[in-house]
Amino acid sequence: MFLYDKLMARASERPVGVCLIGAGKFGSMILSQIPTTPGLTVRVVADLRVDAARAACRTVGWPAELVERTDFTDDTMAAIMRDDVDVVVEATGHPRVGLAHARAAIAAGKHIIMVNVEADVLAGPALAREAASAGVVYSMAYGDQPALVAEMVEWARCCGFTVTAAGKGTKHLPHYHQSTPDTVWGHFGVTAEYARAGGMNPKMFNSFVDGTKSGIEMAAIANACDLAVPSDGLLFPPAGVHDLAHILRPRSLGGVLERAGITEVVSSMEVDGRETADNLRWGVYVVVEAPNDYAAGCFKLYGMKTDSTGRYGAMYRPFHLIGLELNMSILAAALEGKATGSSRAFVGDAVATAKRDLAAGETLDGEGGYCVWGKLVPAARSLGEGALPIGLAQDVVLTKAVKAGDMVRWSDVTLAADDEAVAYRRAMEAAERPSLAA
Template sequence: MVYHHLYSRFATRSEVRVAVIGAGNYGSAIVTQDPATPRLAVVAVADISVDAARAAYEKGGFDMSHVTYAETVGDARQKIRAGARIYTDRSEILTEIDAVDVVCESTGMPEMSARYALAAIANGKHVAMITKDCDVAVGPILKRKAEQAGVVYTPVDGDQHGLLIQLYEWAKSVGLTVLSGGKATDGEFIYDRAAGTVTIQTDKKIHPPSVETITVAPQDARYLEMIPQGRTAEYVAERARILAGLPQPGSYDLCEMTIAANYTGMKPARDALYHAPLRITEIPVAYCGADDGGLFAASDVIDLATCLRAPDESGLGGGVFLVVRCDNAYSNHVLTTKGQIANYDDSAAVIYRPYHLCGVETSTSILMAGLLGIDTGAENYRPRYDLVKVAARDIGRGEVFGNDHDPSMSARIVPARPVAPGNLACAHLLRGNRAAVDIPAGTAITYDMVEEPEGSVLWALRREQDRVFLSSQAPSATDIQQEESRS
C-alpha cells in the first residue's frame, strides 16, 4: 500500500490527535489500536458512562497514571497539554478542545451524533462518522458544511459501507464496469449436507420466531446445491422459502447499503433488496445481468448476500464484494481466467474482501483526514435514497419508535423525498419519537404519522439538506407506491 509514502511526503502534521465520542465496541477498538498505530494519538474519550470511557483506555493497556477525568473544556485542555489522556461523560466538551484534530462520532444516537458533528465542524475539526443512523439521514449536508468550513467529513474504513465505497471507487478507477456490489451479512448459513441442516453462525442474539438451525426437507436439498446455469431466479426464491426460519438481514444492513448507494450512485433493484443466500462462487452467477442468467435488469445494482457454505469452506467474513466485467474482450479474458471467480459464460467475475475489522482498521480514514485533509468516501455524496420503515405489526398512537433493531418495523430503500406530509419518513427521524396516529401493520410510515420533536438538530439539518439537494416538487409516497406497482 502507499499509505507510508503519502504520510511521509504529504502530511501536514506529524501526528493526528483524536477524540472518540462513544466508547462502545467500535469506538473502543479505535482506542485500543492507538498504541500500535503510528501517527495516531487518541487524546480524549467520552461516553455517557464514565466507566466505559475510562475502560477503553484500560483495554488498550495505557498507563492509567497518565489517564484522568475531565469535566470542562478548560480542564481537558490543561491536562492534555500536560501530557495526559482524558476521559469524560461530558461528550460536548470534546468538540471544543484545541488539541483535537479529528472527532470520531460513535454514539449510535442520530440526534446526538448530528449535534456533535455539527459542533466539531464549527470548531474546525474533521469528523469521522461512525454513527450510520446519522449519516444515512443527514450525511450529505454535513459533508457539504465540512467542505465549506475547510475540514473533512468522512465515512470510515472498518464499516462495511465505507469499505464498499472504496472498493467501488477503485474498480471505477481501473476501468471496470460494475454490475453489482454489496456487503455480506455478518451471519453465515452453514449447510451440513450429512445432517441435512442449516445453522446460522453469528455473534448476535437470535430472537423468536427465528431459530438457530433448520432441518432441510429431502425434496428441498437440491436447492442448496450450486445454482445451475439459467435457474438463478428459481433457486434464489426457493432458498428464501427454505431458509426463512433463520435470522434474516436487519434494517441496519439496509442502512449501510443506503449510505453506500448515496455515495456511489449504485441503486437497489427493489426496495427490500434480494439479500440472497449465496456461495462465494454463486455471487457472479446471481448478481449479474438477466441476459447472462442473473437477477438484475441493469448494472450498478446494490444488494446484500448471506454466505451459504459448508462447515469446512471459506466464508465472506462480513466483507464486501463487487461483480464486475471488462468491456474489452481481451481485458475480460484476463479478468476471468487469472483466478477470479466468474459466472458460467465468463461475462462477470466477483472481487471480494472477506473481512471488515470495525474500529481496528478505522485509523486509515482518521489519518487520511488528519494528515492529508482528504476523506475515504466518494466525491459526489448526495441524498439519492432514504431508508424508510414499514410497520411489521400494529403500532398504536403514542408508541415510541425504536432503532434499527426494533422488530416492530422493517426497512426499505426508496428514492429520497423532502420532509413533508405524505412523504415516506427517513427512518432515523422516527427514532425516539412518538407515533402521531395508529399505524396498521404493513403501512409505510410517512412524516404525518410521527410527532416531530421540538428543537431537534437532526430534523433541522434534514430540512436544510432537503432545500439544498431535493426538489420541493418530489413525488409523494402514493406516487412511489403506484410507480412500484407498475414496475
C-alpha cells in the same frame, strides 16, 4: 507507504490528536490500536459513562501511564472544541446525537470521521456539503463495510470496469424482519443470560438481524458511490463467493438484479436455513463487467471468479475489522485532507417500516426495536411517499395506525416543533427534491 511516511514525520513533530466520542465496541477497537501507532494519539475520550470509557482503555491493553495522561469526560462539546484535537471520531451510533456532534466538529474546524452510519444516512449529503464549505473532511469510517465497498468501487471504476453490483454479506432469512429484542439471541445462538453477562445490547444486535443495519449501510454506499438501490428493498439472495458474479447480474441475463449498477446484500443462509457454501457473511464485494473480450479473457487467465459467460467477475474481501482499521480514515483526513468515502448525493434512504400492525398512540422505539425496521428504498421514492427515516423513528408517537409491512410516514407521527435533527433533515430534503424530481 507515503501515508506511513507522513505519520512517522508527525511522530517526531506533533502527533495527530483525536477526540473519540463513544467508547463502546467500535470505540474500543479504535483504542486498541493507539499504543502501537506512533504519531497518533487520543487526546480525549468523551462518553456519558466516564468510568466505563476509562475501563475500556484498560481492557484493550493500554498501559497505566497512557490511561493516566488521557482525558475522559462526559462533556462532548467541550471535548470537540479542544485546541489539541485535529480529528473527531463519532462512534455513538445514535443518529440525532451524531448529527449534532458532526455539526459541532465542522463548526470548530475539525475533521469528522462518521463511524455513526445511522447519522450519515439521515443527513450525510448535507453534512458533507457543510464540511466542504468549512474546509474540513467529512469521512466514512474505514474498516466498516461502507467505506471498504466504496474503496472497491473506486478501484473498479479507475481500472475501467463497469460496476454491476456492490455490497456486503450478512446472515439473513426473510422472517428476520420481524425479529425483536426478545427473539434476537436465538439468531446468534446464545441465551439471553449469556448476552446480559457479556453486556450485549439486544437492540443494537437486533438491528443487524432485522435488516435495518443492512439497509442503512447500503444507503450509505449508494450515496457515496452514486449507485442505485432496489426499488422495494434489499433482496438478500443467498450467494457464496463462487456465485457472486452469476447471481449479482441483471435479471435479463439470469441474475437477480432489476438493473446494473446497484447495491445489494447477499445472505450467508439458504432459504431453508442451511448455511451457504463459501459465504461472505463478514465480507464485502464488487461485481464488475469486463469492457471487452480481452479483459474477460484476463479474468479467466488470472483466476477471477466469473459467471458462465466470463464477462462478469467478482472482487471480494472475506472479512472486515471495523475499528481496528479506522486509523486509515483518521490519517487520510489529518495528513492528506482526504476522505475514505463520503456522501455525495441523496440516492438511497432507510425508512421506518412496520414489523407488525401498529396502533395509533403507540410510541416507536427506533432501530432494532419492537415496532419498525429500516427498509432500503430509492431517495426519490422516500420523498415522494413522505416516508419517515429510520433515524427519526425513536420516541415518536403514532397518530395513525400503520399495517405490518407498510412504511411509516411523516404524517403518521407527532414530532417536536423545535427538533433540530428533524429541521436539518427536512432542509436537506427540500434541497435535494428538485434534483431527484428532474
